[in-house]
Amino acid sequence: MAEQRSEPGVELSVILPTYNERDNISALVTRLHSCLQGIEWEAIFVDDDSQDGTADRVREIARADRRVRVLHRVGRRGLASACIEGMLSSSAPYLAVMDADLQHDEQLLPAMLTALKADSLDMAIGSRYVPGGSTGAWSADRAFASRFATRLSEWILKTPLQDPMSGFFMLRRDILHEALPNLSAIGFKILLDIISSTKQVLRVRELPYTFRARQAGESKLDSMVIWEYLMLLLDKSLGRYVPVRFIPFAMIGGLGVFVHMAVLWLAFQGAGFSFAVGQGIAALVAMTSNFFINNLFTYRDRRLEGWGLVKGWISFSIACSIGAISNVGIATYLFEANTAGWISSALIGIVVGAVWNYAVTSVYTWSKPKAA
Structure with missing residues (x-):
């Protein structure tokens, strides 16, 4: 009987929630290949039934690249819940979350992984507000809104952060499972949701990066993002007493x-x-x-x-x-x-x-x- 050869498992899963991001998928996968050399990784795209064929484009790539796969959600929406489903579908000990619109700097991923492993951290966060970081070409209105939302987050944060609104971070799997029973899965701010759902104060490091301009597709930011953020804050503060909805x-x-x-x-x-x-x-x-x-x-x-x-x-x-x-x-x-x-x-x-x-x-x- 032939002996089965075992292959090393995935060390890092990169979770990428998508909605109508077809034109960014190929470039993103190419960039991940370039920056994650020497790391056993996979890219999990979680698509909320995009109308532009995003899921089909990921499947095309996945047929030739075993590191790429897609979770196609039908009848379910929301970035936070998409990230949670993507992370739970992985067996990797380290989990990264980033946008698929090329605005997050994928070159930061190896440094995040090194920090988690070498310094025994719980989480590494791509930050726009620590020295060396930048919001890029943001308008004054958007920069003010982000700062104001950051101040509001202090209401529920257990771990002090400069950029709790970041959507670009990496964490150990055990931290996800600790937070899981208390996650709200509301809106876009999954980092804030996780940090405010753990019982302990997390060991965190914020790494600087510059937020890049979108190259293709349309921004998902609208007035409803504000509403969902307020619902997240209410759920974290009052959810134990009354359903936030x-x-x-x-x-x-x-x-x-x-x-x-x-x-x-x-x-x-x-x-x-x-x-x-x-x-x-x-x-x-x-x-x-x-x-x-x-x-x-x-x-x-x-x-x-x-x-x-x-x-x-x-x-x-x-x-x-x-x-x-x-x-x-x-x-x-x-x-x-x-x-x-x-x-x-x-x-x-x-x-x-x-x-x-x-x-x-x-x-x-x-x-x-x-x-x-």
């Missing part, structure tokens, strides 16, 4: 009250409909507005589209109608039984209705997609 869900529900009253006034006072008809129209409009705003913000990572949007609206409306009945029924019972005053009864009814609406719609309207 419930906070915007309840706020949007409060906005729905104003929508309801405005539509009721227009229908009843303005258009001359009966109060019952006006109330029905107002309730339908308020529920519809709440549904679309929640779909846009609260459940951005599970956003419904196409036919799913229609089915989601139906299930949301049914759930909220039941919630409204529960609200009125419980409040009325408490008041008529002299258990509470009218204000307390009303508030308890509102809370019960809101919790019901959130719990049911999170399961049936915006259910977690099955792994693909």
Whole structure:
């Protein structure tokens, strides 16, 4: 019987979350080959079902290069969750995360690995804000926003950092597994998520690099990045007490009250409909507005589209109608039984209705997609 030859395992996995980055893939793989000579490495592209064929381009390269592979996610979105899935798919003891748009300096990867191994560090971070680092050609507005976000991060950070907003870092696998049970997986700031999820203060070194200009494709930064960052901060500070999604869900529900009253006034006072008809129209409009705003913000990572949007609206409306009945029924019972005053009864009814609406719609309207 022929003896099986064993090959050395992968020492370093480079995790690369992608969305519409097809034109950058070949250049990035070439650069990784150039800078990681002498290291057993692999590149794991985690693609959120790009429409430009990013995953197909990675597969083309992977057929000729065993160091390259792709995780193609369908129905799941978000940089943080993509990075987590990519890291968990690896067996390497060292894990690096970087963007696939060529803005992070891949030449820093060997220095990161050396620092982790030689100095017994938990994490090495590519930093734009330590001496020698730079944000490159950033506008003044973007530089200010990054600095402001950095100051906000001090609210939840356990390990002091100059650049906690960096998306370019390397860590030991055991640190990932320590943080894993507490990860929020919200938005883009996976480094901040990991550092604030560990029980210990990490041994970290920040290495300087210059943030490069994008060469191809379009930036993914938009106003929703700010929203998701705020949700991450809320989850890290309040998530142990209340689900973070419930906070915007309840706020949007409060906005729905104003929508309801405005539509009721227009229908009843303005258009001359009966109060019952006006109330029905107002309730339908308020529920519809709440549904679309929640779909846009609260459940951005599970956003419904196409036919799913229609089915989601139906299930949301049914759930909220039941919630409204529960609200009125419980409040009325408490008041008529002299258990509470009218204000307390009303508030308890509102809370019960809101919790019901959130719990049911999170399961049936915006259910977690099955792994693909």
